[in-house]
Every structure is written in C-alpha cells, then in structure tokens.
Amino acid sequence: MYTLFKVNLNIVFCILALFLSACGGADNSDTGTAQQGLSDQVVQSFVPGERLQLDAIASSYTGVSYPLKIYLPQNRVANKTYPVIYALDAEWRFDTIADSLDDNKMEVIVVGVENYADDNYKHREGYSQWPLARDYFDFINNELAPSIEARYPVNQSDRTIMGHSNTGLFVGLVLLMDDPQQPFFHRHVSFDGSFWAHPETTSQLIDDRRAQSQALKSRTILVGANGSIGNVLYVRQFDALLERANFAQLDLTYLEYKQDHIPVVAHSMDDVLTALYQN
Numbered sequence: 001m002y003t004l005f006k007v008n009l010n011i012v013f014c015i016l017a018l019f020l021s022a023c024g025g026a027d028n029s030d031t032g033t034a035q036q037g038l039s040d041q042v043v044q045s046f047v048p049g050e051r052l053q054l055d056a057i058a059s060s061y062t063g064v065s066y067p068l069k070i071y072l073p074q075n076r077v078a079n080k081t082y083p084v085i086y087a088l089d090a091e092w093r094f095d096t097i098a099d100s101l102d103d104n105k106m107e108v109i110v111v112g113v114e115n116y117a118d119d120n121y122k123h124r125e126g127y128s129q130w131p132l133a134r135d136y137f138d139f140i141n142n143e144l145a146p147s148i149e150a151r152y153p154v155n156q157s158d159r160t161i162m163g164h165s166n167t168g169l170f171v172g173l174v175l176l177m178d179d180p181q182q183p184f185f186h187r188h189v190s191f192d193g194s195f196w197a198h199p200e201t202t203s204q205l206i207d208d209r210r211a212q213s214q215a216l217k218s219r220t221i222l223v224g225a226n227g228s229i230g231n232v233l234y235v236r237q238f239d240a241l242l243e244r245a246n247f248a249q250l251d252l253t254y255l256e257y258k259q260d261h262i263p264v265v266a267h268s269m270d271d272v273l274t275a276l277y278q279n
Contacts, residue, residue: 044075046075046105046107047074047075048074048102049071049072049073049074049098049101049102049107049110050071050072050074051069051070051071051094051095051098052069052070052071052072053067053068053069054068054069054070055068056068057143057144057147059139059143059144060139060143061135061136061138061139061142061143062116062123062127062132062135062136062139064116064123065116066113066114066115066116066139066144067090067091067114068090068111068112068113068114068144069090069094069110069111069112069114070109070110070111070112070148070152071094071097071098071101071108071109071110071112072109072152073107073108073109075107076153080153081153081154081155081156082107082108082109082153082154082155083108083109083155083158083159083160083277084108084109084110084111084148084149084154084155084158084159084160085097085108085109085110085111085160085161085162086111086113086140086144086145086159086160086161086162086185087110087111087112087113087162087163088113088161088162088163088164088167088170088171089113089114089115089124089163089164089165089167090112090113090114091114091115092164093112093162093164093265094110094112096265096266096269097110097112097162097269097273098110099269100269100270100273101273103270104270104273104274106273106277108277109152109153109154111144111148113140113144124166124167125166127170128163128166128167128169128170128173128194128197129166129169129170129173129197129198130173130198130201130202130205133170133173133174133177134177136170137170137173137174137177137178140161141184145159145184157186158186158187159184159185159186159187160185160186160187160188160189160276161174161185161187161188161189162188162189162190162191163189163190163191163193164190164191164192164193164265165191165192165193165194165231165261166194166197168190168191168192168193168194168231169190169193169194169195169197171188171189171190171193172188172190172193172195172202172222172238173202173205174188175188175216175218175220176202176205176206176208176209177205177209180209180212180213180215180216181213183217183218185218186217186218186219187218187219187220187221187276188218188219188220188221189220189221189223189272189276190220190221190222190223190235191223191225191264191265191268191272192223192224192225192230192231192232192235192261192264192265193222193231193234193235193238194231194234195231195234195235195237195238196231196234199234199237202238202241203241206241206242206245207245209245210245210247214247214248215247215248215249216247216248216249216250217249217250218249218250218251219251219253219276220242220250220251220252220253221253221254221255221272221275221276222235222238222239222252222253222254222255223235223255223256223257223264223265223268223272224236224239224254224255224256224257224264225256225257225259225260225261225264226256226257226258226259227257227258227259227260227261227263227264228260229260229261229262230259230260230261230264231261232256235254235256236254236256239252239254253275255268255271255272255275
C-alpha cells in the first residue's frame with residue numbers, strides 16, 4: 001500500500017513538473033531566451049533613405065540658382081543629428097551616393113547640389129577654379145548650408161564635401177581655403193579632380209595655407225582614374241604636394257583604380273564611404 005502511494009505520488013510530481021516547464025515556470029533560461037528574442041524585434045532594422053527634390057536656391061555670390069536634392073535616413077531618431085555629405089554635380093552623382101549608402105546601411109544625410117547648366121557647363125568649370133571658387137565656396141557655407149541645416153538634423157561637426165572632375169578640383173581648393181581654426185568642412189572627397197587646370201596656383205595655395213597654420217584637420221580622400229581617360233597624373237601630383245607639406249592632423253588617403261574618368265565614381269563609391277566613415 002505504501003509502495004503504491006509512492007508510485008502515485010511520483011506520477012503526480014512528474015505531471016506537475018511537465019506542466020510548469022511547458023508554462024515557462026520551471027526554467028528561467030527559457031524565459032530569458034524568449035525575452036531576448038522579443039528585445040531584438042524592437043530594434044528597428046535599416047530602411048533605405050528617402051530621396052527628395054527640393055526647391056532651387058539662388059546665390060547672391062554667383063548670381064544663379066542651383067537645383068537641390070536631399071537624401072534622408074528613414075529611421076530618424078528624435079534629437080539625433082546625422083553626418084552630412086554636400087555632393088556636387090548631383091544631377092549625375094546623387095543616386096550613386098544614395099545607392100551606396102543604402103547598400104552599406106549607413107545613416108548619412110546627402111545634400112545634392114546640381115549645376116547651373118549654361119552652354120557646355122562653363123559656369124561649373126569657371127566656379128570650380130581659382131579665383132571664382134571662392135564665390136562658390138561662400139555660396140555653400142553662407143547661403144546653402146544655413147538653409148539646409150535649419151530644417152534638417154545635420155551634425156554640424158561632421159560635414160563632408162564631395163566632387164568629381166572640375167568639382168573634384170574645387171574640393172581640393174575648399175580644403176585649402178577653409179578657415180584654419182574653425183573649418184566648415186571636416187571631410188573632403190575628390191574623384192579624379194581636374195588638378196591640371198592651374199597646378200602652379202594650386203601649389204601656391206598649399207604653400208599659403210601651410211604658412212597660415214601647420215595643422216589641417218581633415219579626413220581627405222583622393223581618387224585617381226588610371227584608365228585610358230583620366231586625370232590620374234595630376235591627382236597623384238596633388239597628393240604628393242599635400243604629403244610634402246606634411247600638415248599635422250591631415251588624414252590623407254589616396255585610392256587609384258583601373259577605370260576611366262566617368263565610371264571611377266560608381267566603381268569606387270563603396271570603398272570611399274567605408275574609408276570616409278571608418279573609425
């Protein structure tokens with residue numbers, strides 16, 4: 001009788017244990033796993049950014065209006081600011097940059113500045129070279145940026161300027177003419193820049209900037225295209241001039257590709273963005 005009672009009691013305990021285990025009450029490790037999975041679901045996954053056409057902006061410095069585009073992270077967080085790229089030649093380069101940001105899951109704002117399209121884009125060429133580059137630079141940091149940054153969550157301590165060909169030359173000039181103590185731009189990207197336009201003037205600008213201050217705080221990326229058509233020899237020369245100047249705090253990266261002048265931008269964009277925002 002006693003033996004039968006023990007057997008029945010053991011059966012009851014086993015059934016009770018199975019019931020508690022199924023409900024999660026007997027094993028805290030199961031509960032912890034379920035909570036972790038729930039927590040992971042709350043974190044938002046990356047969503048490709050939105051691309052918008054903005055109203056054109058008129059410049060009192062250059063006397064023309066520039067069409068604008070903007071790329072914005074979709075998962076924007078309240079009170080959070082984001083790095084910004086001011087991308088020149090946006091009618092050709094904006095989607096390439098935005099596509100790469102999407103592919104690499106990077107949350108960066110892109111302000112695309114299109115060109116004033118006169119005959120053969122002469123305005124673009126003229127304002128990318130010295131001395132008119134000064135007026136174009138003043139337009140960007142005194143008129144364009146304040147208008148954009150009053151409306152969108154830009155991290156004003158993490159601005160990049162990016163250009164190709166003629167505007168790639170302009171990016172190199174921006175590096176040299178920005179304020180030595182409080183630079184407006186903190187990162188500079190030049191794709192196969194047209195440094196052939198005035199090499200003596202550019203060299204003198206480097207010397208003048210070196211005389212102002214030995215420090216040049218920037219992460220700068222120069223891309224050269226050494227295909228059948230490209231500016232690689234002049235990009236190498238500009239890179240060598242900067243190396244020789246030996247600026248303190250200049251984080252200089254030179255990338256070269258067996259590509260022609262136009263396709264080198266899309267070909268190198270992933271590498272450039274990775275190098276630009278690496279820690």
